[in-house]
Amino acid sequence: METRRLILVLGGIAVVLVLVLGGLSLAVLGGDGDDGGDDADQGAESSPLPERVQGELRLFGPDPVTLDPACATDAGSAEYIVEIFSGLVSFDRDLNLIADIAEEIPTKENGGISSDGTVYTFKIRKGVKFHDGSRQVRAEDFKFSMERSLDPRTLSTVGVVYLDDIVGAKEFAAGEADEVTGIRVVNNFTLEITIDEPKSYFLAKLSYPTAYVVDEREVGDSDCFRGAEWTLKPNGTGPFKLEDWELGQRIVLAPNDDFHLEPKPSLAKVTYLLAGGS
Template identity: 45%
Template structure:
C-alpha cells in the first residue's frame, strides 16, 4: 500500500479518509450510469499513470478553498433507489480505475475489494480465509495449490463462476498487452507468469483447470507468503464476456449502480453473493464533492467520515459529544522519504545516513501531527501481526554526527554537494507543514537549502513507478497489501522487485529475503526479516517518517463498523441499527 492530490485521502489530512474515502470509476453490467458512459471509460487513466495501491500520497494536504459566502455549497444528496432503511453515506474521492488488474492505488482498492473477489481474502481479524475458493490443498513440496471453488459462486449478473474464469483472468493479468503494474509482483511466483509477461510464452502454464470447480496453481519455489498474495486484486476473477466490452461484472458483495463525477457513487447489494456474512446494506452512497466532510457529518449528511488534523483535538476531548462516536486504530502503513540510489549525492551511503540523522523526527512529527501518529524509525509497522524487532538499532537524530559523515564522504564539505531537490506530489504551489518542517531542518542543521519540486499526483506516481525514477529524493508512503513483513521488506527493497522505487541493490539483502520467503519455520523466518530490516535501516535507503493512525467518526446508528489496518472488504459487516432522535 502513499500520497495524494485530490485522489488519495490519507488519514490525518484535512479532507482525510483512507479506508472509506474510497472511490470508483468503472462500468458494471446493468448499472445505471449517471453522468457516465462507455466513452468516458476510454478516457480513464490506465497505468502507468495510476498510483500504486499501497502507495499513498504524503498526508497533511492543503485544504480546498472555501466557497464564497454569497454562494454557499449545497449538500450533495444521492437519489434513494432502495427502501432507504439500510443506506449508509460516507465521504469519498474519485479513483483512477476499477479494473483489478490495473488497480494499484489505495482509493481504487477499497472499491475493488467490494466489487470483485478472488480465491482468498482477509477477515476483520486479519485472518486469511476462503473466498470463492471453498477450500484448498497444498502439496507436500509446497509447490502445487489445488483450489475447490464454491459451486454457488456467481458474478453480479447471476452467471456461475468457474475455474475457466480464473484461468482467463490470470492469463489476462500476465499478458504483456494488459501491462498490469502489479502482475509481476503478486503473480510472478506462478510458473509461466514471468515468461508470459516478457513475451516468451503465450500461456501461464502454472494455472490449470481440472474441472469447472477445481483450479490448480503451480509455483516455481516454495513461498510462505504465496496464499497471501492471492488476496491482492491482481488475482481477482473477471468476467471475460463483460470486461472485453469495458463493463465490470464483478463478484463482490456490492455492485456499482451509479456514478456521477464530482458528485456521488452508489453501490448496491449483490443479491447473488455466495458466502457469509451476506451484505445487509442495500445502498452505499459515496459523496465525492463535499467541501468539508466534517461539516457534512455534523449536519447529518454523512454517516461516516475521517477526521482531519484541524478537528483532532476537539474530537479526542472526552467532554466533546463527538468523542463518543470516535474510532481509532493504527495502520499497516508507513510514510517516508526515499533516496534515489542512482543519483548523486545519494549514491553515497554516508550522505544518505547524514540526511537521515539530521532530522529530529520525533519533534517534527509531534508538532505537525499533534502527537496523533508515531514517528517511524524502522520499516515494518509495529502493528504488523506476529512481527517485532526490538533489537533493531535505528538511525537517530544526531546533528553533529551528520556533519561528520558528510566530512568523511568524498564530498568533504556541505558546499561541495550538488543541488538537492525533494520531489513531492501536489499542485497549487503551497507546501504541506511536514515538507516545510523537513526543508527548514536541513537548512538549520546542515546548512543545505533543499529545493521542493511539486508534481501532480498521477504524473508523480508515473515517474516514481516507471522503472527509471527521475527523482533525486521523494516523499511517499506504502500501505500493506497483506499482513506479512515480506510485503514491506521484500516487495520494496529486493533489487528485482518492480515496487523498488529507489534503485537500491544489495546482493546480501536479496539472498536473505529469498531465504526468508522460502522458510516456513516461523522463528527462523522472523530472524531473517529482522536481519534484513537492520541492513535496510543501516544503508539509509529511506528516511522513515511516521506510521499511520486513523481517526473516524461513526454515527451511533451505524453498526458493525471497524477501522481496518489495511484495505479489506468491510461493508458486508456493516448495517443500520435504530436511529436515535439526536446525537
C-alpha cells in the same frame, strides 16, 4: 532486490487489508447496526458522514483512478474494487486468511498443497455467480483473469508483482509464452497453481485484486488505458454491485443479494460522495 519487492508486495496487501477490515466491509457486512447515536448529540465538530438514512449509508470517498482489478495501484481505487469483486481467498477481521470463492484454504493436511509446497489445488465454490446472475464462476474464469493481469497487452504495472511466483508467469508477462503454464484448469471447479518454489506468503498475495475474477465476456481485450467502459457497470462477484458512477461526483453501490459469504450486506444502498463532487 527480492527483499525490496517483498516489502512492496506486503505493503500492497496491507492496503487491501485496511480496506477490507476497516472500510465498507466492516460497516455494512459485519456491523452491529449501531449508527453511533444522534448527530446532534455528538458535538459540532463531528462529521455528518458517514450516516445511515433509511437503509442507505452515505460517506465521502476518493475518486477512483480505475475499477479494473488488473490495473489497480492506489488505495482509492482498491476501496471500491474489494467490494465489487472477489478472489479465491481473503482475510477476516482477525487477519486470518480465509476462503472466498475457494471452498477452503489449501493446506498440506487437506491435500490442497503438495508435499513439496509448490502445487496449490483450489476447489471453486459451486453456485457463485457473477452479479448479472447469468452464469457460475468456474476455474477457467480465474485462469483468464490472472493471465489477463499478467498479459503485456493489458499494460498492468502490478500483475507481475503479485503473480510472478507462478511458474511461467514471467515468461508470459514478457510476451515469450502463449499461456501461464503454472495455472491449470483441472475441471470446471478445480484450479491448480504451481509456483517456482515453496513460499509461505504466496496465498496472501492472491488476496490482491490482480487475482480477482472478472467476466471475460465483459472485459474482452480491454487494457488499463483503453476500453474501460465496462468498469462503469462491472459484472463482479463481490458483496456489492456498482449501481451508478457519476465521474467526479458519486459512486452508488447496491447489495449483492446472492453474495456467497455470510454475513450478507445489510444496507439497501451505499453512496460515496467523491472528492470534488457535490
